[in-house]
Amino acid sequence: MAWLDTIVQGILLGGLYALFATGLSLIFGVMRLVNLAHGDFSILAAFIAVVAVQVLDLNPLLALILVVPVMAVLGYGLQRLVLNRLLGRGILPAVLVTFGLSIVIQNGLLETFSADSRRLNPGGIETASLPLGGGLAVGWFPLLTFGVAVLLLVGLQLLIGRTALGRAFRAASDDGGTAALMGIDNGRLYGLAMALSLAIVAVAGIFLGIRTTFTFSSGPDRLLFAFEAVIIGGLGSLWGTLVGGVILGVAQTTGARLSPGWGVLAGHLVFLAVLLLRPAGLFSKPRRLDS
Amino acid sequence: MTVIVERTTPASRAGAVVAVLLIAALIALPWTRDAGLMRVIVEFIALLTLAQMWNLLAGYAGLVSIGQQAYVGLGGYALMVLADDLGVNPFLAVPLAGLVATAFALPTAALVFRFSGGYFAVGTWAVAEVYRLLIANTGALGRGTGRTLKAVFPLARETRELATYALALALGVTTIVAIYLYLRSRLGLGLMAVRDSEPASQSLGVDVFRTKLAVYLIAAFGTGTTGALIYLNLLRISPDAAFSINWTAYTIFIVVIGGLGTLEGPIVGTVVFFLLRELLADYGSWYMILLGTLAVVAMMRYPQGLWGLVVDRWDLRFFPVQRLVRGVGNVSVRER
Amino acid sequence: MTLLGVHALSAFYGDFQALFGISLEVAEGETVAVIGANGAGKSTFLRALAGAVPVPPDAVVFDGRPVGGHPAHALVDLGIVLVPEGRKIFPSLSVEENLLVGAYRGRRGPWTLDRVYRLFPVLGERRTQPGTNLSGGEQQMLAIGRGLMANPRLLLVDEISLGLAPLVVQHLYRTLEAVKAEGTTLLVVEQDVSRVLAVAQRVYCFRKGSVSLHDVPARLTREQIAAAYFGA
Numbered sequence: 001m002a003w004l005d006t007i008v009q010g011i012l013l014g015g016l017y018a019l020f021a022t023g024l025s026l027i028f029g030v031m032r033l034v035n036l037a038h039g040d041f042s043i044l045a046a047f048i049a050v051v052a053v054q055v056l057d058l059n060p061l062l063a064l065i066l067v068v069p070v071m072a073v074l075g076y077g078l079q080r081l082v083l084n085r086l087l088g089r090g091i092l093p094a095v096l097v098t099f100g101l102s103i104v105i106q107n108g109l110l111e112t113f114s115a116d117s118r119r120l121n122p123g124g125i126e127t128a129s130l131p132l133g134g135g136l137a138v139g140w141f142p143l144l145t146f147g148v149a150v151l152l153l154v155g156l157q158l159l160i161g162r163t164a165l166g167r168a169f170r171a172a173s174d175d176g177g178t179a180a181l182m183g184i185d186n187g188r189l190y191g192l193a194m195a196l197s198l199a200i201v202a203v204a205g206i207f208l209g210i211r212t213t214f215t216f217s218s219g220p221d222r223l224l225f226a227f228e229a230v231i232i233g234g235l236g237s238l239w240g241t242l243v244g245g246v247i248l249g250v251a252q253t254t255g256a257r258l259s260p261g262w263g264v265l266a267g268h269l270v271f272l273a274v275l276l277l278r279p280a281g282l283f284s285k286p287r288r289l290d291s
Numbered sequence: 292m293t294v295i296v297e298r299t300t301p302a303s304r305a306g307a308v309v310a311v312l313l314i315a316a317l318i319a320l321p322w323t324r325d326a327g328l329m330r331v332i333v334e335f336i337a338l339l340t341l342a343q344m345w346n347l348l349a350g351y352a353g354l355v356s357i358g359q360q361a362y363v364g365l366g367g368y369a370l371m372v373l374a375d376d377l378g379v380n381p382f383l384a385v386p387l388a389g390l391v392a393t394a395f396a397l398p399t400a401a402l403v404f405r406f407s408g409g410y411f412a413v414g415t416w417a418v419a420e421v422y423r424l425l426i427a428n429t430g431a432l433g434r435g436t437g438r439t440l441k442a443v444f445p446l447a448r449e450t451r452e453l454a455t456y457a458l459a460l461a462l463g464v465t466t467i468v469a470i471y472l473y474l475r476s477r478l479g480l481g482l483m484a485v486r487d488s489e490p491a492s493q494s495l496g497v498d499v500f501r502t503k504l505a506v507y508l509i510a511a512f513g514t515g516t517t518g519a520l521i522y523l524n525l526l527r528i529s530p531d532a533a534f535s536i537n538w539t540a541y542t543i544f545i546v547v548i549g550g551l552g553t554l555e556g557p558i559v560g561t562v563v564f565f566l567l568r569e570l571l572a573d574y575g576s577w578y579m580i581l582l583g584t585l586a587v588v589a590m591m592r593y594p595q596g597l598w599g600l601v602v603d604r605w606d607l608r609f610f611p612v613q614r615l616v617r618g619v620g621n622v623s624v625r626e627r
Numbered sequence: 628m629t630l631l632g633v634h635a636l637s638a639f640y641g642d643f644q645a646l647f648g649i650s651l652e653v654a655e656g657e658t659v660a661v662i663g664a665n666g667a668g669k670s671t672f673l674r675a676l677a678g679a680v681p682v683p684p685d686a687v688v689f690d691g692r693p694v695g696g697h698p699a700h701a702l703v704d705l706g707i708v709l710v711p712e713g714r715k716i717f718p719s720l721s722v723e724e725n726l727l728v729g730a731y732r733g734r735r736g737p738w739t740l741d742r743v744y745r746l747f748p749v750l751g752e753r754r755t756q757p758g759t760n761l762s763g764g765e766q767q768m769l770a771i772g773r774g775l776m777a778n779p780r781l782l783l784v785d786e787i788s789l790g791l792a793p794l795v796v797q798h799l800y801r802t803l804e805a806v807k808a809e810g811t812t813l814l815v816v817e818q819d820v821s822r823v824l825a826v827a828q829r830v831y832c833f834r835k836g837s838v839s840l841h842d843v844p845a846r847l848t849r850e851q852i853a854a855a856y857f858g859a
Contacts, residue, residue, distance in 0.1 A: 028409070107576035182773070
């Protein structure tokens with residue numbers, strides 16, 4: 001029974017990982033950009049929420065209303081002013097600039113907020129649990145997180161599949177040059193993609209901050225987990241990303257059950273195993289693993 | 292027509308003289324008994340070598356790795372195991388540790404070479420994390436607390452410091468000479484062809500995969516040996532320090548600011564790095580913020596780096612790896 | 628009335644010069660053909676007009692305004708639309724979605740999804756299939772339909788006969804007649820010389836990035852065309 005509990009925890013954790021992963025794979029799909037500061041942006045969002053909670057006395061879940069638009073605008077600006085200039089110059093500039101951003105954000109957070117760990121407190125919901133029968137109980141908050149993740153994925157799926165903007169994303173992802181010939185303003189489109197990516201990762205960051213403590217240096221691990229979830233699930237598939245997140249989550253909770261220090265490592269090993277055995281991921285559409 | 296292929300420049304011939312004088316000065320330094328300066332020079336050479344390795348990978352082979360800290364850590368821990376557990380002479384253990392790191396680089400390459408571009412970068416980092424966590428969970432290697440190098444205890448401090456310094460000098464000079472010779476060779480020409488255009492070089496018979504693999508392994512060896520040197524100098528190793536992403540952050544900064552894809556660039560970059568460190572020693576994280584910002588600006592506006600600006604302006608090359616073709620008369624090739 | 632004026636247009640791919648001072652004019656409602664051997668610069672020329680290759684501001688004048696150097700998406704707003712060489716259908720989009728992307732800028736005009744389906748019924752039959760599942764000829768129809776969805780004033784058509792059977796090409800050219808009938812100006816690049824001379828009012832021949840011949844089809848002999856194509 002305790003094992004079932006571990007697996008359920010892992011599945012719900014996977015929802016959170018899927019959120020992190022989705023932002024990353026969206027911008028990679030549209031513009032072949034890997035944002036090494038992806039995780040750091042989620043932690044930045046969590047710290048902005050900390051400030052909002054302190055200054056405005058808001059519940060962290062309500063702080064989402066403030067933080068998400070702020071991060072979206074930040075993403076749009078970052079893309080249009082900085083990152084758009086690097087596209088078409090090979091991967092080196094983009095990797096190095098986002099890496100530099102990661103260093104700057106982490107150290108900026110360290111200077112501003114010190115090295116203390118923080119946690120966002122939504123007033124009790126995070127500890128409440130829902131009994132499922134048979135002695136199994138599931139936390140309300142992990143359930144909520146998973147639900148929000150699924151909801152966002154559905155929303156994103158609808159956006160990409162049914163709207164003109166979504167068609168533009170897919171067209172640009174297929175062939176940026178021809179997309180421009182259709183009248184698509186790639187510069188603006190990439191800005192919107194990054195805005196969307198950071199908005200999603202802001203939600204992920206706040207939910208993370210409620211679930212667990214975080215510090216200025218928590219960002220890079222989020223990037224790694226996002227990356228692993230994307231690779232396990234397979235590039236080019238939104239629902240694959242959810243499955244990838246779930247597999248990673250279950251691997252981590254199972255590993256942690258065996259020995260506390262082994263959680264994250266177990267996730268890494270599963271990731272490496274998938275990489276060895278099915279490099280294209282479990283649900284990928286036929287597309288290569290490269291930029 | 293005799294085609295003359297020029298391979299040296301006036302600057303390089305002058306530079307060679309300067310280099311010999313500099314090396315002589317460094318060799319003479321221990322007589323001043325300035326242990327502090329010797330330690331700084333060891334650190335300088337260590338960072339310089341790490342930067343040269345990363346430059347070789349990213350600037351010449353087009354492999355942008357942010358996981359080289361894996362080999363710093365593996366080299367450092369290999370030193371501990373070889374010297375303390377296996378009784379190898381600690382100074383001999385340094386290059387041997389480099390070999391150990393290279394051994395780990397083979398399976399690592401098998402995994403990460405499945406990626407390219409940005410995902411390759413993250414993949415190398417993921418693997419570095421795996422190594423860190425594996426070591427942090429291994430009792431015999433000291434877990435999270437780490438280990439101390441005991442094999443040097445019998446030695447007098449001065450002897451140890453002198454030997455470390457000598458090893459560092461040897462590493463520094465050997466690295467630069469080796470890279471220079473490699474790039475000037477046919478293999479190096481192939482490498483630069485791969486950097487400029489993979490499809491074109493492949494169609495000309497360059498084995499792209501083997502070239503990249505060779506460079507990756509060489510870089511692992513250089514980085515691992517340097518890692519061992521670093522921890523020979525520091526005497527104390529822990530997983531978080533040895534596998535820290537900061538090693539990569541520093542080398543990226545050095546190479547980007549100094550000049551990617553040139554031999555002189557990392558030297559310039561390391562000098563700038565040390566100067567900034569001295570100036571901003573009291574400012575903690577502002578120092579890193581400045582480094583990061585400078586690297587971002589450099590990448591955006593001045594991708595050729597400080598040395599690249601010098602080359603563009605004055606066409607100085609101390610380590611010429613180009614082949615300048617001057618044609619006169621009938622076609623027989625002579626290199627000078 | 629001159630809709631498109633091209634003045635001494637030169638274009639480069641990096642250090643390589645592809646076009647050397649091209650000058651050309653197209654009146655509104657006209658159909659002008661551009662012929663020439665492979666590598667003569669015809670596709671580069673259309674791409675330059677469409678904004679995919681950088682050009683100086685005054686080199687291209689559209690409806691009296693200099694538009695050289697404008698980004699491709701802005702030119703679509705003005706009504707300059709390219710049906711690209713090789714069709715360039717988006718694989719991640721269905722037939723219908725490919726057509727809808729063509730209408731991204733929302734320009735008003737006679738062409739709607741229904742009208743395009745009437746022009747190319749086979750597209751309607753396959754509307755939900757991925758765009759690249761279609762045969763070569765059908766993909767070409769899709770590419771033309773996609774271009775029409777932007778309601779162009781000037782439609783640039785790049786080598787639609789490439790790799791297609793004569794019967795299919797015949798059908799495609801008949802649909803171009805329907806486009807002409809709407810008053811759309813056409814600039815057609817073609818390898819199939821006789822096909823395009825039958826629809827064009829004027830023809831330019833390119834050779835090695837320059838104009839080697841410019842005339843009305845009726846006045847041209849085969850010898851003249853061959854000389855302009857390959858060089859005397």
